[in-house]
Structure formats: structure tokens, C-alpha cells
Amino acid sequence: MASVRLRGIEKRYGDNLVIKGIDLDIEDGQFVVFVGPSGCGKSTLLRMIAGLEDISSGTLELDGKVCNGVEPAKRGIAMVFQSYALYPHMTVAENMGFALKLAKVPQAEIGERVRRAADALQIGHLLERKPKALSGGQRQRVAIGRAIVRKPEVFLFDEPLSNLDAALRAQTRVELAHLHRELGSTMIYVTHDQVEAMTLGQKIVVFNGGRIEQVGTPLELYERPANLFVAGFLGSPRMNVIPVTLAGEEGDAAVVRLPDGSTAAVAAGAGRLAPGAALRLGLRPEHLRLASTGFGATVGLVEYLGDVTLVHVQVPGVDGMLAVKVYSGGPAPASGSRVALAFDPARAYLFDESGAALSSTTAHAAAL
């Protein structure tokens, strides 16, 4: 187990700065997820930690030791690739034992460690097979097994579940969480899937455009997003965003004017913003509700998902549709009907023109 410390990490390809100064601390034994859209730099950063990419500037420390120029195999790191990267000409046993063979570990010990890891992953019966004779899920386990036998200080996972079907992905997620509990190793997991991020990570790092947008626990990021990007990235369906203007303040709450001219209170501090300032109101679909009074909307599309119904509504003055979650048993209006929408001021978010979140004034937010 080892801690990972990044200070001022930058990566340049020619004149193009793709990783723009990353500072991050990962504690010993922590399961950290790097999440973000495609091209945000999360995989590049992972590869820099692995040693597969050079670090243009900045310092990488593994367990207190600077590792910038250290060869990948000597960093105490094992990596599980998105494509699994199993050597096609080797059996499962040979794949799993290859690193140990290169390290001149005695053959008997290699056999023992491979068998133990294979049994833990329930692939003991596949040791003599070649990768092409395995299913996607089995290959995934072999790739993880290959990492485990090396007893690394840090595990790196580069979108390991992206080639699996939805059911297998859900199952493997549980198994990965179980593996982390068993091994207690430091794990860094890269994904673009926010569900994987929210369910697996003890700490989530949200990346965008080569920078860190926010670092925190899943609950912190979901309940107190630092900006519009994080707010929109986590949560499905995405957070609804309504352009509003600051009308004034009422005690701890900011009062905003909605596109239809009505006003609503939001438990957020207006700070030094003057009335009339352009803001954006963020409302998660589960925090909007169909009510008898509120701001008006027209139902566009209704999606029945079993336990929840998604009602997509059009609000005058707002581009695009807003999504409202109606839980089973609740009323589902017909498409084309007029509805009124209401929300709890404590569950609403305000973002300024730059996209930064205005601080919440609720006790719930203070407790996070």
C-alpha cells in the first residue's frame, strides 16, 4: 500500500498543454476515481502515474519517494488496461505469471501465487486456456489477476469495465469493491461513467480540460458541486439549469426571478452580487416536483422507467427540456398538458456567470 502525491503535474505535447498543473493527494489504501468526459486528461494522468507517459513538469511521489524518472516496473504499480492487454499467445497462467518470471521469481512460487490469485477470482479452471477462449468477463478477471499476483503498492485501472455489457459491469463493480476491501490497496480508477464513479470511489476527482474541477466524496460532489460542470456531470438525468436573475435577498436565502417573471427563494448566499445579476438556477430532477402552484411548464415527453417516471417539460424562456422525476405512485401527466413546478429552496443551487456555485446556506450543506 502506498500514498500518491502529485504536485504541479503538467503534460505537454509540443506546444499543446493537455494537463494543466495537477495537485492531488491520494492516501494510503484509498479508492480514488478519476472521472470526466472523453479527452479531459484523466487517462493521460493515469499513464503518467504508471510511467507510460513522461511528466513534462511537476513531481510525482509514491509513498514519499519521487518517481518521475523511475521505470514503470520499479514503481510498485500494476495496471489493468481497458482492452485487458492479455498476451494472446500465452495461457492464462502464463499471462498472470509473466511479470514474476521477468522478476526471476522461482517457478514454484510463481505457480503458487498464480493459483492463489486465480482461486480468489474464481478462474482457477481457466489457467490452461488462451485468452481467445475466454469471455469478456473472464478476460477481465485474468487482467485483474495479473495485477494482483505482483502484489503492487498501487493498482491502476483504465476504464476496465467499458467493454462489458451492462449486467456484467454491475456485477464486476461489486466484485471490485469487494476486492478493494479485501486487499486494502491504494487504487486509482479511471472512468467516464459517473455511476461507476459514484458507486466505487471513496474519493472522486472530476476532470475537465486537463484540470481538476473538484475533489471530494461522492456525497460531497453530488450535494455540493463546486461549479456547473460538476453539477451537470454527476447525476442522471443531468441537473436542470434555468437562467435567472438575482432579485434580492430574504434572510439567508437569495431571491431569484424566473423566466416567467415569478420569484423564488434559494438557500444560497448572494455574496457581493447586485440585484439584476445573471445567475443560473440548478435543480436536480428528483428535487423538482409537480405541484398545484409554481412556475408554469408544458409536458413534452413522459418516460416510464418502472420505479420512476421521467417527465420532460418545456418552460418558457428556457432552452431545452427540464426533467422531473416522479416516483412510482405519483401522478404522471399527459403529454401536452400544462403543469406547475415547485422545488425546495434548500435543494436548489445557484451558479454565477462563470459557472461557480454560490455557497449554500443550509445546515445540510454545512454538515457535508
Place this chain on the structure above:
Amino acid sequence: MNMSSAHKSNLGWSAVGAVCAIVLALLWAAPLLWALSTALRPELETVSADFHWLPQAWTLDAFRKTLAAGNLLRWLFNSALVALSVTVVTMAISLMAAYAFSQLRFRGKGILFALAMLAFLLPFEALLVPLFRTMNQLGMINSYAGIVLPQVVSPVVIYVFKQFFDEIPADFREAAVMDGAGPLRVLWSVYLPISGNIVWAMAIVTFIAAWNNFLWPFIIVTSTDMMTIPLGLTQTYDAFGVRYAQLMAAALLGAFPVALAYILFQKKVTQGFLAASGLK
């Protein structure tokens, strides 16, 4: 058009294709069959004005005399040693060069690769004089090293391997690097096994080309004992001129080993070329 007519049309085209293939095969095989026929005739019959496809008198005399002459086995040994050496060294150099050009990052890679490929533009004949002078200065005239060394760099083989390595997902190399493999180990343990068929194909092609090479051995070798088969065949004459039956017998005996090698490894050659073309 109903199924029956379509089926008949397909059969018709298949028959036409088969006839064309047979005709082409016969045209290609005709010189070889004529060589065999000549080798099985008495020497006198080979210079007869009367033309016969088949020998009028069948005899193995030409083969006996060729083998008894004593030099053929020595020439076979020389050809085998030279061809094997050229093949092994060419494969080793080409694999390492192709891996470096394909997978490694270093300054000047592009220029070096362009220079290597520039050799495509140079005919070997243009290098004969400078090569001969170099070998002479190194004291390698009439030596195995002198015959082998100028043949071991093949831009074609480097290019084919490089193109193949480019198609292998980089994840394999990176996984091997994470496992602790250096560049040579990655090449030996990962890329070489994956490239097995293409390596076999290039090896066979290189072996055949080295076996059949006449020009360079002709320049560098003056001693009869150091000759290879193609060169040795030019010695098949006596005071009475060229012995055609013996010449054909010597040619057939000289070609037999490489033909056998090709027949034995034909499947690997085909698989290799299919792999190189991207076809399964």
C-alpha cells in the same frame, strides 16, 4: 433468372477459371518440366536437331556424373550455409529495426526510417563496386562473411515488419513494460510470437532469395570451393562445351532443397502474407 440458371452460370464460370488456371500452370511449369526431361536424356540427345518433349532414351547418367564430379555437394553446403546465415541475420536485424521504428520514441526516428527506405531506390548493382572494394579491404574476398554480410540488410523486410508491428495494439507493449520487460524482451516475448506467421513468410522468402542469388557471389567468389549453387552451375562445362543434361541435373539438384523448404513451410508463408495484408 431462376436458381437453376444462376447455378449453371456459376458452374460455367468455374470451368472457365479452372481451364485458365491449368493453362497458366502448364505455361509456368513448362521450363521446369523441360529441365527434368533434359536431365533424364543422354548428353547426345540434348543437342539433337529432333525435338521431343520426352527423352527417347531414359537415363540417370547426368545425375550420376553430376554427383560424381564432387563439387555439387560442396556447393549445396555453401548455399545452405549462406542462405541460412543471411536469413537468420536478416530476420534479427529487420525485427529489431522494425520494432524500434514502430514502437520506440527517439530523436531522428523519421529521418532514419526514411534513409533506410531510401535504399529501395538504389539498385544493388549500383553498390557492387563500393561493396567489393570494402570487402577487399576487409580481407573478405572468397569468404562466407564476404558473401553473407552485404545481403543481410533488407529495407523490404524491415518495412513489412514495421507495418505489421504498427497494427499490433500498443497495449501489449505497455502491459509488458509494466510487467518489467525491456525493449528486447518485449520484442522476443510479445511481438515475435504474435508475428509468427509473418516472420515465417519473410524468412522463407529471404531464404529463397539468398539461395538463388547469383550476382553478389559471382563478384565476391573466385574459388571453386566457395561457390554457391547458382555460381557452380556455370562450371558445368568441359572441353566440349556446355553439358546440358548435367547442367539441368545440377540445377534440379540445386533447386531441390529450397523447393522442399517451400513445400514444407508453404502454409506458414500463405498465413504470413494473409496476416500482412490484413485478411484473416
